[in-house]
Amino acid sequence: MCGIAGYMGSGNAISIITSILLELQHRGQEAAGIAVATRDGSIHRVVGKGLVVEALSYENLYLLYNLDGIVGGIGHVRYSTSGGYLDSQAQPIVVGDNSLKIAVAFNGTIANYASLAKAFGFGNVNGDAKLLSMLLYRLAKELGNDVVEALKILPMYVVGGYSIAVLTSEPRVVVAKDPHGFRPLSISFANNELYIASETAALEIASPYPWREVLPGEIISFDGRSLEQTKSPISRFVSPCVFEYVYFSRPDSVFNGVNIYVSRVRMGEELAKEVPTNGDVVIPVPDSGRAAAIGFSKVSGIPIEEGIVVNKYVGRGFIAPPTMRDFIFRFKYGFVKDVVNGKRIVLVDDSIVRGTTMRNIVRRLREIGAREVHVRVASPPFRYPCFMGIDVASRDELIAWRLMDLDDIARAIEADSVGYNSIQGLRKAVGIPLLCYACFTGLYPFRGLDVDALEKSFVR
Numbered sequence: 367m368c369g370i371a372g373y374m375g376s377g378n379a380i381s382i383i384t385s386i387l388l389e390l391q392h393r394g395q396e397a398a399g400i401a402v403a404t405r406d407g408s409i410h411r412v413v414g415k416g417l418v419v420e421a422l423s424y425e426n427l428y429l430l431y432n433l434d435g436i437v438g439g440i441g442h443v444r445y446s447t448s449g450g451y452l453d454s455q456a457q458p459i460v461v462g463d464n465s466l467k468i469a470v471a472f473n474g475t476i477a478n479y480a481s482l483a484k485a486f487g488f489g490n491v492n493g494d495a496k497l498l499s500m501l502l503y504r505l506a507k508e509l510g511n512d513v514v515e516a517l518k519i520l521p522m523y524v525v526g527g528y529s530i531a532v533l534t535s536e537p538r539v540v541v542a543k544d545p546h547g548f549r550p551l552s553i554s555f556a557n558n559e560l561y562i563a564s565e566t567a568a569l570e571i572a573s574p575y576p577w578r579e580v581l582p583g584e585i586i587s588f589d590g591r592s593l594e595q596t597k598s599p600i601s602r603f604v605s606p607c608v609f610e611y612v613y614f615s616r617p618d619s620v621f622n623g624v625n626i627y628v629s630r631v632r633m634g635e636e637l638a639k640e641v642p643t644n645g646d647v648v649i650p651v652p653d654s655g656r657a658a659a660i661g662f663s664k665v666s667g668i669p670i671e672e673g674i675v676v677n678k679y680v681g682r683g684f685i686a687p688p689t690m691r692d693f694i695f696r697f698k699y700g701f702v703k704d705v706v707n708g709k710r711i712v713l714v715d716d717s718i719v720r721g722t723t724m725r726n727i728v729r730r731l732r733e734i735g736a737r738e739v740h741v742r743v744a745s746p747p748f749r750y751p752c753f754m755g756i757d758v759a760s761r762d763e764l765i766a767w768r769l770m771d772l773d774d775i776a777r778a779i780e781a782d783s784v785g786y787n788s789i790q791g792l793r794k795a796v797g798i799p800l801l802c803y804a805c806f807t808g809l810y811p812f813r814g815l816d817v818d819a820l821e822k823s824f825v826r
């Protein structure tokens with residue numbers, strides 16, 4: 367998903383940005399980085415592999431701590447969707463020359479990045495973040511070194527989604543959301559200080575001021591003196607990502623005015639109404655299945671118990687590179703035999719995507735004496751790829767695409783039954799009318815998007 371951070375003002379930009387990144391760790395675990403601008407018009411960056419504490423250790427940040435005249439900066443935690451897991455893809459990415467340098471931190475995916483690279487004569491560009499940085503720079507140059515003007519016309523070219531923070535050597539910080547508003551992004555501004563974060567929870571912790579969400583298509587720019595707010599004139603169907611509510615965002619964040627935790631509890635309530643089941647105990651799959659399990663328990667009257675314990679230090683399995691996923695699973699979950707043994711379990715999770723998590727958990731529950739396991743999922747079957755910020759580029763990875771029939775899915779994950787929320791249930795739970803549900807429905811909010819062609823042409 368990636369997390370974006372930023373700060374401009376008289377405070378300590380490096381420690382503020384680092385603390386925001388720590389609060390956004392759940393959005394990306396592969397790499398992290400910070401770029402800062404100094405009063406003399408230069409940009410300096412430090413990036414590294416792994417978690418924030420690994421990538422931005424004091425030793426690594428040493429270079430930045432020694433700089434004079436830092437006026438602000440941006441930061442990033444990465445979960446790759448394009449360009450591979452390589453070091454060279456860590457963000458912020460810096461491009462430019464003496465007349466204008468920009469650093470870019472980006473959350474989303476540019477599905478047509480390879481054809482844009484060709485169309486703009488950039489040749490073979492490795493990854494969408496690099497393309498986006500080069501394209502933005504090119505547009506800004508052509509528009510008089512003006513990044514705001516460049517961001518206004520950027521949606522004309524892009525198939526995909528982006529929330530973005532740009533640091534310029536001017537110096538200036540600019541943030542923007544694509545007109546669909548797929549990904550979260552918020553700011554907090556007062557007393558000539560601007561705080562930026564992908565999620566509101568991070569601002570509540572790191573900023574002393576109130577926050578507000580950046581609106582779809584909005585562009586906000588701050589040069590240390592005045593805050594300018596404008597909009598791209600290009601309008602699109604507003605379609606924020608429903609999967610942010612289901613899984614990606616923190617429960618204590620707000621997206622489009624709706625608290626994530628509250629929406630998840632309601633997903634569980636809808637789930638219990640739509641696909642009820644008998645059982646002795648509701649057990650959540652931690653972490654992200656917790657709130658839905660609370661909702662399920664409330665409506666069904668079946669008591670909830672924490673029968674699965676999660677190792678907080680292992681991180682999220684779904685956003686890990688494929689080679690790491692099984693490894694993470696092995697160390698992530700512990701099981702409380704006293705809660706499980708002899709019981710009919712209702713196992714609630716937020717989503718089943720590839721099926722790795724569920725298959726392993728159900729098997730383990732049976733090994734320690736579960737009498738029955740009924741799996742209930744707070745979102746609908748995940749059947750289609752996402753080209754707007756989630757690393758699912760092909761249907762073949764998806765258990766619910768390979769197995770259309772729910773009984774077949776239940777058999778594959780070794781459960782006695784499986785039940786999913788409907789789109790209507792999910793929509794009711796989130797409670798806002800316009801959302802993207804394409805990974806569940808295959809209906810993408812782009813005119814003429816050809817999934818078959820994209821699946822073939824998208825270079826991860």
Ligand SMILES: O=P(O)(O)OC[C@H]1O[C@H](OP(=O)(O)OP(=O)(O)O)[C@H](O)[C@@H]1O
Binds near residue numbers: 651653682683716721
């Ligand atoms: O079907 P799969 O491909 O296995 O993916 C689905 C699982 O992955 C996510 O958990 P994750 O471990 O990433 O994070 P969490 O601790 O926030 O739940 C999600 O909450 C599901 O549990």
Ligand SMILES: NC(=O)CC[C@H](N)C(=O)O
Binds near residue numbers: 448472474
């Ligand atoms: N998860 C994201 O937002 C990824 C950003 C970008 N597509 C990358 O792969 O680096």
Ligand code: SF4
Binds near residue numbers: 606608753806
């Ligand atoms: S396809 Fe799914 S994951 Fe991707 S933006 Fe739409 S709702 Fe979100």
Ligand SMILES: [Mg+2]
Binds near residue numbers: 652653
């Ligand atoms: Mg999970």
